[in-house]
Amino acid sequence: MTIHQLSIFVENKQGTLIKVLQLLKEANVQLIASTIADTVEYGIYRIICSEPDRAYEILRDQGISVALSEVFALELDDKVGRAADTLALFSKEGINIAYMYSFLLHGKGILVFRTDNEQHTREVIEKADLKFIPEKDLSKY
Amino acid sequence: MAVWNYTKECMSADERAALQGRRLHRVVEYVYHNTPFYRSKMQELGLEPNDIQTVEDIVKLPYTTKQDLRDNYPFGLQAAPKSEIVRVHASTGTTGKPTIVGYTRKDIGIWSEIVARAFTSFGVSRDDAFSVAYGYGMFTGGLGAHYGIENLGATVLPASTGNSEKHARLIHDLEITGIACTPSYALHLAETMEKMGYDKSELKLRIGAFGAEPWTESMRKEIESRLGLKAYNIYGLSEIMGPGVSYECECQEGSHINEDHFFPEIIDPKSLSPMGRDEVGELVFTTLTKEGMPLLRYRTRDLCTLMSGECPCGRTFVRMGRILGRSDDMLIIRGINVFPSQIESVILSMPEFEPQYILIVDRVDNLDSLQIQVEIRPQFFTDDVRTIESFQKRLADKIRSVISINAVVRVLFPGSIERSQGKGNHVIDNRILK
Numbered sequence: 001m002t003i004h005q006l007s008i009f010v011e012n013k014q015g016t017l018i019k020v021l022q023l024l025k026e027a028n029v030q031l032i033a034s035t036i037a038d039t040v041e042y043g044i045y046r047i048i049c050s051e052p053d054r055a056y057e058i059l060r061d062q063g064i065s066v067a068l069s070e071v072f073a074l075e076l077d078d079k080v081g082r083a084a085d086t087l088a089l090f091s092k093e094g095i096n097i098a099y100m101y102s103f104l105l106h107g108k109g110i111l112v113f114r115t116d117n118e119q120h121t122r123e124v125i126e127k128a129d130l131k132f133i134p135e136k137d138l139s140k141y
Numbered sequence: 142m143a144v145w146n147y148t149k150e151c152m153s154a155d156e157r158a159a160l161q162g163r164r165l166h167r168v169v170e171y172v173y174h175n176t177p178f179y180r181s182k183m184q185e186l187g188l189e190p191n192d193i194q195t196v197e198d199i200v201k202l203p204y205t206t207k208q209d210l211r212d213n214y215p216f217g218l219q220a221a222p223k224s225e226i227v228r229v230h231a232s233t234g235t236t237g238k239p240t241i242v243g244y245t246r247k248d249i250g251i252w253s254e255i256v257a258r259a260f261t262s263f264g265v266s267r268d269d270a271f272s273v274a275y276g277y278g279m280f281t282g283g284l285g286a287h288y289g290i291e292n293l294g295a296t297v298l299p300a301s302t303g304n305s306e307k308h309a310r311l312i313h314d315l316e317i318t319g320i321a322c323t324p325s326y327a328l329h330l331a332e333t334m335e336k337m338g339y340d341k342s343e344l345k346l347r348i349g350a351f352g353a354e355p356w357t358e359s360m361r362k363e364i365e366s367r368l369g370l371k372a373y374n375i376y377g378l379s380e381i382m383g384p385g386v387s388y389e390c391e392c393q394e395g396s397h398i399n400e401d402h403f404f405p406e407i408i409d410p411k412s413l414s415p416m417g418r419d420e421v422g423e424l425v426f427t428t429l430t431k432e433g434m435p436l437l438r439y440r441t442r443d444l445c446t447l448m449s450g451e452c453p454c455g456r457t458f459v460r461m462g463r464i465l466g467r468s469d470d471m472l473i474i475r476g477i478n479v480f481p482s483q484i485e486s487v488i489l490s491m492p493e494f495e496p497q498y499i500l501i502v503d504r505v506d507n508l509d510s511l512q513i514q515v516e517i518r519p520q521f522f523t524d525d526v527r528t529i530e531s532f533q534k535r536l537a538d539k540i541r542s543v544i545s546i547n548a549v550v551r552v553l554f555p556g557s558i559e560r561s562q563g564k565g566n567h568v569i570d571n572r573i574l575k
Contacts, residue, residue: 005524007522007523007524009517009522009554010554011553011554011557013557016554037526039526039530041551041552041553042529042552042553042554044524044526046524060519063519063555063556064519065517065519065522065554065555066519066522067522067523067524069523069524098525114524
C-alpha cells in the first residue's frame with residue numbers, strides 16, 4: 001500500500017539539486033518520480049526511485065539531510081475523473097492530504113500522497129479496494 | 142541659550158577638580174563600608190579609603206566590568222540597604238541575566254537633574270510639550286527622560302513605543318513640540334506621519350532628543366529634514382544612571398558629561414592604561430554621588446574620545462566624541478543591548494539545531510531587524526514542512542523571551558555555515574552608519 005520516498009532538504013542555492021542527482025547516478029539508482037516543495041528559504045525535494053534504502057544510505061553518508069518516509073501510491077485507471085473520485089473518498093472520511101503528486105509507471109497513472117492520518121487512510125483504501133502498487137514494481141526497468 | 146545649573150555646568154576647572162576629589166573620596170569610603178565586593182577588591186590592592194583624596198588618585202582604584210555585575214547578580218553591588226531603594230531598573234544582560242540597578246530617592250533626584258540640564262541645553266523650556274517615545278518599563282530610557290522633563294517643567298506625553306499611528310495623530314493634535322526616542326524610531330515615525338498625510342509644516346515639532354543607539358550625521362540630517370526639528374544627542378547607560386550621563390549643547394561638537402556626578406576616563410581596552418585627550422579608547426565612568434549602586438571605574442565598552450579645548454557654549458564639562466564602536470561584541474538593536482552569546486545559549490539549548498549560527502542585523506524601513514540563520518541537524522530533518530516550521534517558531538519564541546526582539550529564524554542546510562577556527566565572526570551588521 002505504501003512505498004518508500006526520499007525527502008531531501010535543499011537550500012535555494014545553485015548546485016544543490018545536481019549534487020543529489022549526480023550521487024544517485026553514480027550509484028546506478030534510477031529516478032522514477034520527483035517533486036520539489038519550496039518555502040521561501042528552503043525546499044524539500046521528494047524522490048521515488050529504485051532501491052530507496054540504498055539510495056538513502058548513500059545520500060546520508062555524503063552528509064545530505066535526507067529522510068526516508070512511507071507514502072501511499074495508488075494506481076489509477078487512465079480515465080477522466082479518477083483522481084477526483086479517489087480523493088473524495090478520503091475527504092468524506094475527514095482525512096486531509098498533506099501533499100500529493102503523480103507520475104506514469106509502465107503506462108499507468110500513479111498517485112503518490114501523504115495524509116494526516118495514516119491508519120485511517122489504510123482502512124479507507126482497503127474498504128474501497130483501491131489498487132496500489134507494491135514497491136517491487138519500482139525496480140529498474 | 143539657557144543653562145539649567147550654571148554653578149555646576151560652567152564651574153571652573155579648579156573648582157570642579159576640588160569637588161570631584163571630595164566626592165570621589167566620599168564614594169570610595171562609602172563603597173568600602175557598604176559593598177563587600179569593593180572592600181575585598183581594595184584590600185587585595187592594599188588600598189584604604191584615605192588613599193583616595195584627589196581625582197589623580199583614581200588610577201589606584203580597580204576597574205568594574207559587566208562580568209562583575211553578572212557575578213554578583215542581582216544585588217551584590219548595591220550599596221544602599223533595600224529600605225532606601227525606591228526604584229529598580231533591569232536591562233538585558235549576557236547569558237540571560239539582566240543587569241539590575243537600584244536607585245535611592247536621591248539617585249532619582251540627581252537623574253532628574255541631569256536630564257533637565259540636557260533638555261535645557263537642547264533649548265526646551267516650560268512652554269514645550271514633549272512626547273517620550275523611549276520604551277517605558279524596565280528600560281531606563283522612558284522613565285529617565287520622563288522625570289527629567291517633568292523636573293524641567295515642560296509637559297510630558299508618555300507615548301512609549303508602539304502604536305505609531307495614534308502617536309503621530311497626537312503629535313499633530315496636541316501640538317507636541319519635542320520628541321525623545323531612538324533615532325531609528327524617529328525615522329519610523331516620520332515615515333508613519335508621511336503615510337498618514339501629515340506635512341511637517343502642520344506640526345509644531347522643533348526639538349528632538351535622540352539616543353540609546355549609535356547614529357550618524359546623515360541620520361541627523363534626515364531626521365531634521367523629515368520631521369522639521371533640530372536633533373540633539375543624549376547619551377547614557379543604565380549601569381551608571383540611564384539617559385543624561387552626557388548631552389549635546391547648541392554647538393553640537395560632542396556631548397558634555399555631567400562631571401560633577403560621573404568622572405570619565407579613556408583607557409586602552411587592551412593594556413588598561415589611561416589615555417590622553419582626543420585619543421580613541423574605552424570610556425570608563427566612576428559615579429561620584431550615586432547611593433543605590435555606585436560603581437568605581439566601570440568599563441562601558443564604548444569607544445570614543447574625551448575632547449580637549451573649551452566649548453563656545455560656556456559649559457566647562459568635558460565633551461565626549463561620537464561613539465565609534467564597542468570593545469566587545471555587543472549589538473544595539475532597536476535600542477536594546479544584545480550580546481551574540483545570549484542568542485548562542487538559546488541555540489545551544491535546542492538539540493534540533495547545530496551549534497552554528499549567523500546573525501544578520503539590518504535596517505528596513507528605518508527599523509532594525511534581526512535574522513538568525515541556523516542549521517538543522519540531519520537527524521531532525523523530516524519530510525514534514527510543518528515540523529521544521531515548528532522548530533523555527535520555537536527558536537524565535539525563546540529568543541524573544543531572552544532579548545525582547547522578534548527575530549526571523551532561517552533554517553539552513555547542515556554544513557552551509559562556514560566553520561571558522563576559534564571564535565568566529567557570527568555577526569553581519571548591514572546597517573550603514575556613516
